[in-house]
Amino acid sequence: MVDILGGIVQAFQLIFAGDVTLYGIVCRTLLFSGVAVLLAALWGTPIAMVLALKHFRGKAIVKTFFNSLIGIPTVVLGLILYLVFSKSGPLGFLGLLYTPAAIILGEAILVTPILISITITAIEAVDPEVLLLAKTLGASDSQASMAVLKEALNGFLLGNIASFNRAIAELGVALLVGGNIVGLTDVLTTAISRYTQRGELDFAIALGILLLVIVFAINLLIIAARKVKIIFELWRSPQ
């Protein structure tokens, strides 16, 4: 008990002292997760738009596929990617295993189903006449799709934030394809696991607190954005 209390006190000391190792891990985590979500949005948004706006055979199956992938255990995905990126794997020649790129790619793949599913729901909630409206005012097919996405901005942002939350809090992918290399590929979750195993509880607790703060802050941001609608009012302001 004394150990735990001591650990908590030391953790706060580390946080307030601005420990370089500690904040290095935080920055790396934010960067990896941020880029991962950006990548997922880059390829996930067009897929979501096609799935929400176009009619084709097998659409329901594809949507169900992405929906079921939301719950994929991160270790399983981590293992699959490990096999793909390992030397004897199909993408082994890229030499990505145990690099930041592998974590970013892995997390991007992990959050893609969440991003796609939430974006589809948001787009489908938009009045279908908005697409026709944009077209009749002269928009090309892609411009009209963008107009619909703009209407679904609220849900689209929510999808991105939820994806970021998932990326930042996952362990399996970062551990298996990142290798938890100190100062290179260790992120909040993997570092917590390492410091706990080593018995360096002050570091583990400090990182745990920071992870919670980040996750709570993001959720507060969602609530604030919904209530105040700052972003949307800014976008709506005329002229």
Added chain:
Amino acid sequence: MTLIAELKDVTKVLGATKVLDNVNLQINKGEILALLGPNGSGKTTLLKILAFLETPTFGEVKFQGGTVHAKNAELFRMRSTMVFQKATFFDASVYKNIAYGLKLRRLAENEIRGRVKEALMLVKLEGFERRSARKLSGGEQQRVAIARAIVLNTPLLLLDEPTANLDPKNVAIVEEVIAAINRGRGITIVLATHNMFQAEKLPQRVALINNGQIKEVGETSDVFGKLSRNLASFAAIDNTFKGIASDTGSGTTVVDVGNNVKVEVTTQQRGEISFFVSPQDIILSKSAIASSARNVFKGKIVAISDSGSLVKLTVDVGQPFVVQITKRSFVEMGLNLNAEVYLAFKASSVQVL
């Protein structure tokens, strides 16, 4: 007369339904053409094909001499714009809504501002730029939707029931704008309506459409002047009835429209005739009132449709009559479905077709 658009043997199949059936229609440059037909007759689909939002299943669409197909529809959409029956808006200000199409055309910001202002002036909504479009009243929304279309100055303007569900003040403004841009800018207008009297007032030509087929096309005066069998067959248009006219013996005429409903009219015609009673000309009351109205019927409210400040009621008196009252009257009278009500209208309000 130069043609702006032409539909040749156009058929549109949606699922198992033939929404348009072998439609041939020519639209002259600079005219106002009304598509008159009951709900579900194919008017909206026809307009969407002319707006290049839908492609026909079979047949050919020509616009300003060129043939339109799925691949070049995007280009043609720049030259034809449609105002939908249900005013739809981007979740943005009135200004952004109206400016959207101009921005797509890459106009300079200055010019956009000027044209938005001018369009708002035309629909009598000056100073509405900063208002949120979705928070406007029904009438204002419809006027903004029209401003958003006319600001583009496309050679062809398509209006789907532009005055349905509007109060008389907004109807007058919208009709004035339609006439003004047709006269002043020479814009060709195709107007879908199920309101016979709007079709008679604004357009130079009328096309009667029913069950996806064009039944008759002609000059407005010709179509409405002669007793058109097609027009009379549009029983689906509210308050249009067909029956046998006979002498009452006291100088007036009574038309038996079946199911024990006999309507007094002022015509001297005998035999089978068709007539129309405007929903605005019918007085609705909860008890029988003594008045000069020659036609009084007791019935039950069978349908209620709310359209902003007005409420449309269908009253079954043996035949369905549509009555239009203000929402305030509706609330104050405490009306509801299946309520027993009385309808009254003058013999002189009955318009024989």
